[in-house]
Amino acid sequence: MTRLVGASKLTWLVAGVIASTVAASAAVIATANLQPEIGGWLGLAFWVVIALGSAAAPVRMPGGTLVNTTFAPLLAAAALGGPLAALVAAALGVTEWREVRSLLRRADSIPWYGTAYNHAAVAGPLLAGAAVYLLIAGTGFEPTAMHLVAITAAGVVLFAMNTTLTALAIAFREGRPFRAIFMSNVRQFGISMAGLAPLAWLMAAMWVVAGPIGILPFALPLYTTRAGYQKVVEIRDMFTQTVKSLAGAVDAKDPFTAGHSLRVQIIARDLGKEMGCSEEDLEALEWGGLLHDIGKIGVPDAVLLKQGALTRDERILMNAHPVKGEEILRPVEKLRPELPIIRHHHEWYNGSGYPDGLIADQIPFLARIMHVADSFEAMTAARPYRMTPLAEEEALSELRKFSGIQFDPDVVVAFERLLQRRPGWARSSAAPPPVRSIPLLGKHEAGAQPA
Numbered sequence: 001m002t003r004l005v006g007a008s009k010l011t012w013l014v015a016g017v018i019a020s021t022v023a024a025s026a027a028v029i030a031t032a033n034l035q036p037e038i039g040g041w042l043g044l045a046f047w048v049v050i051a052l053g054s055a056a057a058p059v060r061m062p063g064g065t066l067v068n069t070t071f072a073p074l075l076a077a078a079a080l081g082g083p084l085a086a087l088v089a090a091a092l093g094v095t096e097w098r099e100v101r102s103l104l105r106r107a108d109s110i111p112w113y114g115t116a117y118n119h120a121a122v123a124g125p126l127l128a129g130a131a132v133y134l135l136i137a138g139t140g141f142e143p144t145a146m147h148l149v150a151i152t153a154a155g156v157v158l159f160a161m162n163t164t165l166t167a168l169a170i171a172f173r174e175g176r177p178f179r180a181i182f183m184s185n186v187r188q189f190g191i192s193m194a195g196l197a198p199l200a201w202l203m204a205a206m207w208v209v210a211g212p213i214g215i216l217p218f219a220l221p222l223y224t225t226r227a228g229y230q231k232v233v234e235i236r237d238m239f240t241q242t243v244k245s246l247a248g249a250v251d252a253k254d255p256f257t258a259g260h261s262l263r264v265q266i267i268a269r270d271l272g273k274e275m276g277c278s279e280e281d282l283e284a285l286e287w288g289g290l291l292h293d294i295g296k297i298g299v300p301d302a303v304l305l306k307q308g309a310l311t312r313d314e315r316i317l318m319n320a321h322p323v324k325g326e327e328i329l330r331p332v333e334k335l336r337p338e339l340p341i342i343r344h345h346h347e348w349y350n351g352s353g354y355p356d357g358l359i360a361d362q363i364p365f366l367a368r369i370m371h372v373a374d375s376f377e378a379m380t381a382a383r384p385y386r387m388t389p390l391a392e393e394e395a396l397s398e399l400r401k402f403s404g405i406q407f408d409p410d411v412v413v414a415f416e417r418l419l420q421r422r423p424g425w426a427r428s429s430a431a432p433p434p435v436r437s438i439p440l441l442g443k444h445e446a447g448a449q450p451a
């Protein structure tokens with residue numbers, strides 16, 4: 001039922017945005033002319049090509065957001081040529097190769113309404129930006145401070161509206177809170193996007209002074225900006241791979257837990273999503289899921305792999321793994337948010353867990369989520385002490401039985417809800433995490449199924 005409501009909201013959003021953009025475009029085409037500064041249709045074509053060049057090579061950021069530097073040439077075209085130029089530049093200039101490929105091969109990787117929405121989510125906001133520009137600076141572009149203010153204001157409108165529309169689409173599609181998605185994108189891209197507005201002003205100024213030749217020097221900064229994004233992604237990938245191999249080292253020590261960390265990562269993330277966690281918290285759950293048992297590296301194999309009950313001393317060694325894990329990862333600045341999850345993933349809701357015996361709300365919220373994800377995965381996988389894994393229903397009834405004792409009741413309820421909606425979800429979730437975030441400027445992959 002929830003999914004149906006979500007789907008119909010998404011349909012209304014897509015239809016509404018496309019329809020209102022078409023209506024606004026018709027009004028602009030009927031009433032506006034190109035302003036002379038842009039140099040007629042040929043000049044506009046040049047700006048479309050520049051925009052296409054920046055859109056052709058988007059960088060996929062962690063989380064699936066696609067970023068490109070099209071913002072600058074689009075704003076410059078709007079400032080130089082007015083609303084009609086803005087409309088044409090946005091409608092054509094944000095086309096990507098993958099969209100053309102989809103259309104040519106009739107492949108359904110991006111449905112037509114997805115492409116239409118993506119273009120409308122840039123064209124509409126850019127038109128609004130062009131209107132704000134006109135209000136502040138009037139018609140015509142001059143390389144003055146007033147026009148810099150106007151172009152920056154137009155950029156803010158473009159960025160805010162585009163981010164809102166893409167975040168809304170993701171929120172409706174995936175049933176996640178809008179605010180978390182929106183804020184995460186503003187934090188991630190707001191500053192770099194703000195830098196592109198003055199660049200747009202400079203490009204427009206150079207165009208007025210020197211024509212197309214004046215724009216060529218900008219190819220380099222646009223390229224280096226893109227290269228900068230690319231580097232961020234590469235470094236992040238490297239970090240991810242390193243962390244994964246670290247987590248794999250624990251799994252490799254114990255054949256019974258092979259793949260455990262990866263599955264816990266996915267279950268914890270989905271559970272966090274169900275509980276309305278912010279993007280930052282979801283990320284902490286993902287890393288925390290991968291690394292929660294990293295402290296087991298320090299547990300002797302004789303204890304870790306022992307079949308049968310552990311002695312008191314062995315139990316002490318085994319139960320030290322959350323604290324050891326925290327100690328191992330403490331020097332890694334980037335993993336600070338994950339430390340409480342790792343330290344407290346064996347705390348019990350009634351206070352009888354370890355290492356600190358925290359009770360209820362004293363236990364960090366994300367650690368309570370991790371505890372349920374970890375326990376469910378462990379119950380439904382073969383272990384030395386229980387060769388036959390529990391069935392999903394049996395494991396769920398264990399969670400219910402210990403709700404309020406071992407597990408946070410709210411987390412158990414959310415887990416149950418998720419399992420009801422997606423039977424088999426927790427066992428079939430060994431796939432790599434799907435693309436989960438927002439394209440900016442604004443490529444949201446409409447039509448893809450919720451994760």
Ligand SMILES: [Fe+2]
Pocket residue numbers: 292293321345346
């Ligand atoms: Fe553990």
